[in-house]
Amino acid sequence: MVFGKLFSTILNPVGSSWTVELVLVAICVAIAILLRNWLKRPSNYPPGPLGIPGLGVIPFLSTFPQREFLKWSKKYGPMFSARFGLQKWVVLNDYDSVVQTLVKNSQSFHGRPSIRLFIETWTPLGIEILIHAVANVFCTFNLGKRFDYDDEKFNLLVKCILNEKHTHPAGFNPTIFRLTFPLCRNKLSKVERSVINEISIAGIVRQVVKDSTDKIETEDKNMMNSYLNKSLSIASSIEGYTTEDTVGFFTDLFIGGTETLTSQLRWGFLTMALHPEYQTRVRCEIDDVIGRNGTAKLSDQSKMPFTRAVIAELLRFRTLGPLSLPRAAVKDVTVQGYKIPKGTNVSSGPSLIVTHEKIWETPHLFIPDRHLDPDGNFVSSKYILPFGAGVRSCLGENLARAELFLVFVATLQNFELSVDENKPPSLDEGRSGIIYTPNPFNLIINQR
Numbered sequence: 001m002v003f004g005k006l007f008s009t010i011l012n013p014v015g016s017s018w019t020v021e022l023v024l025v026a027i028c029v030a031i032a033i034l035l036r037n038w039l040k041r042p043s044n045y046p047p048g049p050l051g052i053p054g055l056g057v058i059p060f061l062s063t064f065p066q067r068e069f070l071k072w073s074k075k076y077g078p079m080f081s082a083r084f085g086l087q088k089w090v091v092l093n094d095y096d097s098v099v100q101t102l103v104k105n106s107q108s109f110h111g112r113p114s115i116r117l118f119i120e121t122w123t124p125l126g127i128e129i130l131i132h133a134v135a136n137v138f139c140t141f142n143l144g145k146r147f148d149y150d151d152e153k154f155n156l157l158v159k160c161i162l163n164e165k166h167t168h169p170a171g172f173n174p175t176i177f178r179l180t181f182p183l184c185r186n187k188l189s190k191v192e193r194s195v196i197n198e199i200s201i202a203g204i205v206r207q208v209v210k211d212s213t214d215k216i217e218t219e220d221k222n223m224m225n226s227y228l229n230k231s232l233s234i235a236s237s238i239e240g241y242t243t244e245d246t247v248g249f250f251t252d253l254f255i256g257g258t259e260t261l262t263s264q265l266r267w268g269f270l271t272m273a274l275h276p277e278y279q280t281r282v283r284c285e286i287d288d289v290i291g292r293n294g295t296a297k298l299s300d301q302s303k304m305p306f307t308r309a310v311i312a313e314l315l316r317f318r319t320l321g322p323l324s325l326p327r328a329a330v331k332d333v334t335v336q337g338y339k340i341p342k343g344t345n346v347s348s349g350p351s352l353i354v355t356h357e358k359i360w361e362t363p364h365l366f367i368p369d370r371h372l373d374p375d376g377n378f379v380s381s382k383y384i385l386p387f388g389a390g391v392r393s394c395l396g397e398n399l400a401r402a403e404l405f406l407v408f409v410a411t412l413q414n415f416e417l418s419v420d421e422n423k424p425p426s427l428d429e430g431r432s433g434i435i436y437t438p439n440p441f442n443l444i445i446n447q448r
């Protein structure tokens, strides 16, 4: 009644009450239609929490949305639906639903919701020299060019990556909020800065592409050369192909491959510093197989089961992309009896699989020995999916695995890692966003 009177005064100061009533009815009908659309689900759509109209489940997500996802998966099953803002999402929470969706139906789920996913906000990194090393391995392997550490262009590249962080100090919510509400996203100066970073990275990559195109070698010495060799011979048959495609490809690789690997290594060094007993066991294996002065080779892995078990456990224990990168259904598809319409975004939850209590005993503890058989041989587990699954899984997986092993081994071969025992950093706190990184920490590094 009070609202009726208020509207009546605003809309119809001179008095004809039927106009006011008509407006009120129209508003109610509009709200009813909006609510109906909000509540409407396609038939056989995965069940899930309803959320709040317009916002979906965003207000209910904590800094670590995996926790709510776990709760909802217990209530609604391993595949549930939710709305983030106005967008429809399906969340996959166990191994079977990930394989059925992303591997068995890979041709239906090869889309990505938005390239802007790669762009988020800034936080400072702890061990800067580490990112220089990782970036240089990338440049040597992929671009065929190693930079000196005082090279201006190289330092600009690294600075751009430092500004290109995929986490937010306040956790996952601001990340998903920005991805969901484009208008809000565009207003953020930090995001603009990230765009400028991307342009700078692309500028340097463009120069490397130009230099490499001028002197392509027949022998494939690095990925850039192989790519140019192949792409130039087929380019004429691809409509609309330009050099910018090559620049975009290597820029994406650089952004996708540098921060991820650096952060995974940071988790690794912190874990080793907090578990000196495992660190000593890895070092003993290194001394036995490689020696104090030898250089690690990838072929050494077969003789180093415990080191492999530590790295496998690290990828399980601190999965860098707790919710992987989102995919989008490119056509209507039925998976495990559920209909998923074209355009639905899909998030898989590797972090939920690696903490599943039916698969892992004490999943929240770091125990490398769980990857060894009774004879001490390394046993790889299909349930650890840090690089995603299916056709859009991580393009740099092999390089990442190789680099993880070599950098990890070379570091422990030469240095002892520890922390200030009076103020030890926590392994349980990190920053969550597209990727999950440890909070900045101090490490004590002693040469052996």
Ligand code: HEM
Residues within 6 Å of the ligand: 112, 138, 252, 253, 254, 256, 257, 258, 260, 261, 264, 320, 321, 324, 325, 326, 327, 386, 387, 388, 389, 390, 391, 392, 393, 394, 395, 396, 397, 399, 400
């Ligand atoms: C520890 C290191 C790394 C982790 C944990 C990681 C993880 C991931 C994950 C989870 C995805 C999404 C996969 C999916 O949708 O199923 C991905 C995609 C991608 N990664 Fe990695 N990655 C790492 C290192 C690298 C490196 C070193 C490179 C490049 C040299 C790289 C390049 C890419 C690219 C280009 C994509 C997008 C692939 C596509 O959309 O088709 N990543 N990565």
